[in-house]
Amino acid sequence: MRKGFTRKPQADEPATRSKNYITPSGLKRLKDEHQFLLTKERPAVTEVVAWAAGNVDRSENAHYQYGKRRLRQIDGRIRFLSKRIEAAEVVDPEMPRAKQSVTRAFFGATVRYANAAGAERVVSIVGTDEVDLNRNHISWVSPLGRALMKSAAGDSVVLEAPGGTEYLTVMEVRYERIDVEPFREPPGSEASAKLSGRRSPDEEETIRHKS
Numbered sequence: 175m176r177k178g179f180t181r182k183p184q185a186d187e188p189a190t191r192s193k194n195y196i197t198p199s200g201l202k203r204l205k206d207e208h209q210f211l212l213t214k215e216r217p218a219v220t221e222v223v224a225w226a227a228g229n230v231d232r233s234e235n236a237h238y239q240y241g242k243r244r245l246r247q248i249d250g251r252i253r254f255l256s257k258r259i260e261a262a263e264v265v266d267p268e269m270p271r272a273k274q275s276v277t278r279a280f281f282g283a284t285v286r287y288a289n290a291a292g293a294e295r296v297v298s299i300v301g302t303d304e305v306d307l308n309r310n311h312i313s314w315v316s317p318l319g320r321a322l323m324k325s326a327a328g329d330s331v332v333l334e335a336p337g338g339t340e341y342l343t344v345m346e347v348r349y350e351r352i353d354v355e356p357f358r359e360p361p362g363s364e365a366s367a368k369l370s371g372r373r374s375p376d377e378e379e380t381i382r383h384k385s
Contacts, residue, residue, distance in 0.1 A: 194261040196301035199354040206357040208255040218364035286346040
């Protein structure tokens with residue numbers, strides 16, 4: 175019986191890994207969000223801030239305060255995405271593999287297993303940026319991902335999880351396309367508001383003065 179485990183980083187070891195293993199569709203989602211924030215959302219929020227900065231008292235200007243705070247959030251997210259994309263190590267589950275690799279679970283594998291009660295579950299092992307429990311996409315560094323790693327059909331593994339110890343039997347290991355939820359522009363974003371025809375800050379100010 176093989177036992178999965180989670181090794182804690184040493185004091186002088188970074189908690190995050192240098193390489194960001196990810197599937198092709200996962201990387202596309204990161205790039206799509208990065209592009210949206212950089213070319214659409216940030217310019218739209220900057221426009222709101224520029225308009226609000228023209229008001230006399232910025233300290234009591236809700237548009238200005240919110241816009242500056244939103245810009246900091248966007249810039250932080252852009253930096254994070256840039257680092258994740260730069261460190262991306264793309265692993266395509268559909269790429270041909272060596273004979274032994276095909277039968278064992280590595281990054282990108284889809285694994286069917288059963289617990290001690292016989293209940294079966296199918297999970298796909300993906301990157302930390304692709305975790306989606308609704309789709310049964312688990313991280314390769316999660317307790318379950320580590321327990322299943324390198325296992326083959328017929329193997330028994332031990333899952334050491336916060337909720338306790340579980341004994342699992344691997345039923346099947348296969349490699350197939352893993353579809354990650356694509357990035358969609360948030361409906362409440364400044365960029366989408368402009369596209370939907372919402373009034374600009376200047377138009378709202380003009381209407382208030384007329385009323």
